Amino acid sequence: MSDKKWKTSIAGIVDGETLIHGYKVTELMDKVNFTAAIWLELKGELPTEKEKAMLDAILISTIDNGMGPPSTTNARNSASAGNPMQAAVAAGVLGIGEYHGGAIEECARLLQMGLSAEKLVEKVLAAGDRIAGFGHKVYKTEDPRAKQIFEKAKKLGFFGEYCELAVKVEQVLEQKKGKKIPVNVDGAIAAVISDMGFDYRLGKGFFLIGRVVGLIAHVFEEWVREKPFRRIPSEEIEYDGTSPRKLPW
């Protein structure tokens, strides 16, 4: 046992070669694709063809959802202010939160708690919270990305107990709230990664890996297509504070 303070079993340089979980990075570069390398990095083993196809679909689903969401507007605003790529992308990443892109972790945590759908819904609603992974600003009855992820999971054999539970949660939530609050892309990813044996604490990571690609593209487009310094137009801004007044001295 060495007494070195910085230890990792993920990757290291041995005899001048970078090893990732024991495989030479140069061999991986030659023989596997990026999604397989991501799986290896996160799980420690290479994926099967089916695991690779499922992860590929998950990552693609998170790449971009247009200019509207906070991550993209954050990144573009930051680029517009004159920041370099790494700063603008970091600003975009900071636009990811519990309500946008960040719900995978919490949803997977809830699903992996071992509760029935009824108990899960009851517990979250009783605390006055929203159930992570359900509901959407645009998709009010069905999130097509969630549908596609579940269809793919069925085809590839990953639609297991957690996917079943997510579907039941959607049904119970509809009964309780009297309207459909559909499982969204985060919820579908949370269910499938749970069925593929990932720890819920990796949840946000899947969204980050995909969305950084989209943020890079948006930052670059902002530079080449727009004039610097975006500002909210005055017509869209209203000051409704105290009327002009004099200092008291």
Ligand SMILES: CC(C)(COP(=O)(O)OP(=O)(O)OC[C@H]1O[C@@H](n2cnc3c(N)ncnc32)[C@H](O)[C@@H]1OP(=O)(O)O)[C@@H](O)C(=O)NCCC(=O)NCCS
């Ligand atoms: C995404 C989200 C912010 C959209 O919110 P929204 O546009 O305000 O939602 P809607 O206007 O369609 O619905 C509002 C009503 O549905 C309820 N609702 C919406 N999402 C809910 C959820 N996930 N769990 C419980 N109730 C929910 C709200 O409490 C509100 O109920 P009320 O009318 O009794 O007050 C919201 O659904 C949410 O917070 N979801 C959880 C986080 C999440 O999964 N984010 C990832 C999005 S891809």
